[in-house]
Amino acid sequence: MKQFDDILNKAKLWRKKNKSVALATVISTWGSSPRPVGSQMVISEDLDIFGSVSGGCIESSVIIAAKETMKTGKPKLLKYGVSNSEAWEAGLTCGGKVQVFVEKIGDND
Amino acid sequence: MKDKTLNLILSEKSKRKTVIVATEINSGKQVIINETINSDINNKILIAIRNNIIHGKSEVVEIEKKKWFINISLPPLRLITVGAVHIAQPLAEVATICGYEVIIIDPRAAFGNNQRFPDIKIINDWPEVALNDLQLDNRTAVVTLTHDPKLDDSALNAALKSDVFYIGSLGSKKTHNARIQRLKIANFTDAEISKIHGPVGLSIGAKSPQEIAISIISEIISNRNNFENNEDN
Numbered sequence: 608m609k610q611f612d613d614i615l616n617k618a619k620l621w622r623k624k625n626k627s628v629a630l631a632t633v634i635s636t637w638g639s640s641p642r643p644v645g646s647q648m649v650i651s652e653d654l655d656i657f658g659s660v661s662g663g664c665i666e667s668s669v670i671i672a673a674k675e676t677m678k679t680g681k682p683k684l685l686k687y688g689v690s691n692s693e694a695w696e697a698g699l700t701c702g703g704k705v706q707v708f709v710e711k712i713g714d715n716d
Numbered sequence: 717m718k719d720k721t722l723n724l725i726l727s728e729k730s731k732r733k734t735v736i737v738a739t740e741i742n743s744g745k746q747v748i749i750n751e752t753i754n755s756d757i758n759n760k761i762l763i764a765i766r767n768n769i770i771h772g773k774s775e776v777v778e779i780e781k782k783k784w785f786i787n788i789s790l791p792p793l794r795l796i797t798v799g800a801v802h803i804a805q806p807l808a809e810v811a812t813i814c815g816y817e818v819i820i821i822d823p824r825a826a827f828g829n830n831q832r833f834p835d836i837k838i839i840n841d842w843p844e845v846a847l848n849d850l851q852l853d854n855r856t857a858v859v860t861l862t863h864d865p866k867l868d869d870s871a872l873n874a875a876l877k878s879d880v881f882y883i884g885s886l887g888s889k890k891t892h893n894a895r896i897q898r899l900k901i902a903n904f905t906d907a908e909i910s911k912i913h914g915p916v917g918l919s920i921g922a923k924s925p926q927e928i929a930i931s932i933i934s935e936i937i938s939n940r941n942n943f944e945n946n947e948d949n
Contacts, residue, residue, distance in 0.1 A: 612729050612792065615722060622719055630717055634741070634785040635776050645774040645787055682744035706776075708785060710744055712717045 614658040618649040618712050627652040628712040629673035633660050633705055637688075640703035649712075652677055660707050661687075672709050682710040717746055724748060725789065732791040732851055736769070741776070741783045749786075761786070791855050792817045795936065798843045798871040799862035800828035803886065806929035807859070808836045814933055816857075821846040821871070843871035852878030857936045859884040859916065863891060869898060876908050882939045884916035884932060913939075 621628045633646040641662035648658040648666065650673040660669055665687045672683050688704030721737070725748075728735045736749040738761050749761050757779075764777050765786050774787045795811045797804050800822035808818045812835075819837045822828035828838045839846040847870075852858070858875040859882075860868040868885060872895070875883045885895060892914035899909050917931030918938065 612726060615726055619722055619726060622722070632785070632787065634774075645789070682741075684741055708739065708741060710717055710739070710746075712722055713719050 614647045614649055617657045621651045622713055627677040629676050629709055630712050631660050631669045631673060631707050631709045634708045635706045636703060638703040640705045669707055676709050676711050680711050682708065684708055721746060729791060735789045737787045739785045741785055794856045796856060796858045798860040798867055800832065801861050803861055803925040803928050805832060806926040807932055808833055810929050810933045843867055844874060847871060847874040852880050854879045854881050856880045857882035859932060861886045863887050865898060872912060876904060882936050883911055884913040886916050887914060889915060
């Protein structure tokens with residue numbers, strides 16, 4: 608049967624294979640933003656990704672942060688918006704703002 | 717997030733329970749919140765998020781000058797269809813794509829089987845028996861597709877007495893009127909009967925089973941999102 612909660616199930620599958628995994632979650636949004644609060648994306652150490660936290664606008668920047676979080680075990684709070692100085696690299700063209708929390712899944716090893 | 721927490725979230729959700737995870741944003745400290753736990757932080761968070769729980773709203777809250785992200789994760793949306801008929805095939809597919817867990821009930825194994833419905837949960841039993849074992853909660857939609865009163869009516873009977881957020885019943889206006897008369901005889905009020913969407917689906921001029929499936933899932937989504945449909949939209 609098809610698994611629901613696909614995103615966390617995917618994380619569980621990767622963890623079973625002893626891979627490092629990071630979880631990114633949209634924790635707040637202002638104005639027009641592509642994905643609602645609670646939207647999630649998982650990233651594996653092989654940089655496989657599943658799920659999304661935007662319409663594709665900020666994912667690559669989130670993946671870079673996730674790589675570091677997988678390495679250090681330290682969570683990160685990422686903020687994106689049109690006023691962001693990184694707007695050229697990773698901004699939301701829809702004019703909204705979004706905060707993404709990135710954490711490592713798994714006991715710190 | 718610890719592996720233990722991840723596994724707990726998944727196992728609770730598979731039992732159709734709501735899971736609340738609180739994450740302290742600065743440190744990454746994480747706790748599962750529920751009413752059976754008696755700890756200081758659990759109790760403080762529970763008081764702060766009473767409205768969030770009612771509305772299923774995830775959000776950042778401040779507790780004792782610390783910011784916590786409260787992630788309220790509701791059970792998966794679910795579509796139960798009665799009748800493993802042709803329309804049920806594309807409906808099961810589009811509903812799955814839209815994130816619904818699909819269950820098909822049909823006592824006729826010639827219709828309801830995994831050859832016709834790969835990867836879909838099928839219950840070969842009478843609707844009144846099958847529905848009795850399923851939790852008909854407010855994250856569930858029920859659609860009857862058989863046109864056969866023997867099968868459809870008992871399913872509608874169970875759905876009307878439950879908390880499901882959507883009830884739809886396939887059939888022409890004439891079939892639907894006959895159904896209404898039978899439900900009235902079964903002592904359902906007009907208000908109760910009016911919860912049934914029949915003829916089922918949004919009006920998009922659907923003709924083929926695939927088009928009808930799209931019109932049904934669109935109506936379910938629109939109800940789920942409390943979207944007002946009228947001619948101007």
